[in-house]
Amino acid sequence: MKIAFTTNGTDWDARIDPRFGRTDYLLFYDEESKTMSSVDNREIINVEHGAGPRTAQKIFDNGAQVLITGNGPGGNAARILDQMELKIYVGAGGMTVREAYNAYLNNQLKQGVNNA
């Protein structure tokens, strides 16, 4: 399973950014190979409109099956993520990536509805 996190940094001690579209980084953890990769999303600060769909595209490009974030994506981003059959977990804003991953493993994170 490949897991995507919205974060403010690039390692296990980085914090989960509660924002989806305007998150500073996307962190990807591949559970099979136990490797981590990251995407610098900070250029999003220059995007006036449609930050959510752009960030969703990056999740798609990296092929994650699970997303762990804070508030959860907005409507436009959710419609895209829905097409990927991505499982979304919310409420991890402010946790470290390590804490959020453990919370996910212990079923302590709420599952977000993809499309309301």
Place this chain on the structure above:
Amino acid sequence: MKEIVIISGKGGTGKTSVAAALAYTVPRVVMADCDVDAADLHLILKPVVRSSEEFYSGVRAEIDTQSCVGCGKCEEICRFAAISHESGKFSVDKLDCEGCGYCQLICPAKAVSLPEQKVGQCFISDTRFACRLIHAKLGIGADNSGKLVAKVKKEARQEATRTGMDYILVDGSPGIGCPVISSLSGADFVLLVTEPTLSGLNDLNRVWQLTARFRIPAGCIINKADLNPQVTAQIKDFLTQQGIRHLDDLPYDEDFSQAITLGKCLPEINPGKWKTRFANLWQGITKELK
């Protein structure tokens, strides 16, 4: 540090009057005016600018007349009729240009550039109260965006961290568009200010659909509640149904317009009536913050 966003869906419900009263009431707070299209918190807080920064957003096409070969392809394909020519010289009307970049793509002489436009300024200011205010000013024809709201909020967070403040109060814009989504993004609590009119309830419902999607806890103030008891009751039913905390009913009161006329906030012009009321309101909000 907790971030509280004040929104209303509908304009004119008294959102900024509430925001100004809270700026006066809440200790250790940074204010952020994200209603950049129609900013008016500054009328009451009377900011003195400490620092300012130019704000760039969006692109517009520009044709370099030196390298232009005069083929006219750009004028032909422009969907916004923004390009015209006079005695073989092609130029772009900046007001018509949408910055789509089609002309740049099609130009055989590579004569078209798309420079970013300076659309306004972003400020960090001292105010009459103990709080600092982060605000922005747009040029004529420029519009608010998720980008600008994100910028104002980022400055506010940095200012709060730098000065050790506990709260950020964000005055959001009406509607449910990109700027509102951006102001909700990353917030800890949403304060909804509504009024007992059908459009007040309708727009509250719309903005709540958006807030609920982000799973941010919310509380609601019904302003001018006594003007229409019937719709006030409908709003209360809606709040119960949706699990939104009902924080207070404010009566219709001439003090509101009086305060705005004097450039002051409610607890200042009539402390007896409003000071405790807003202190209690704030206490109600802090209880909702985890």
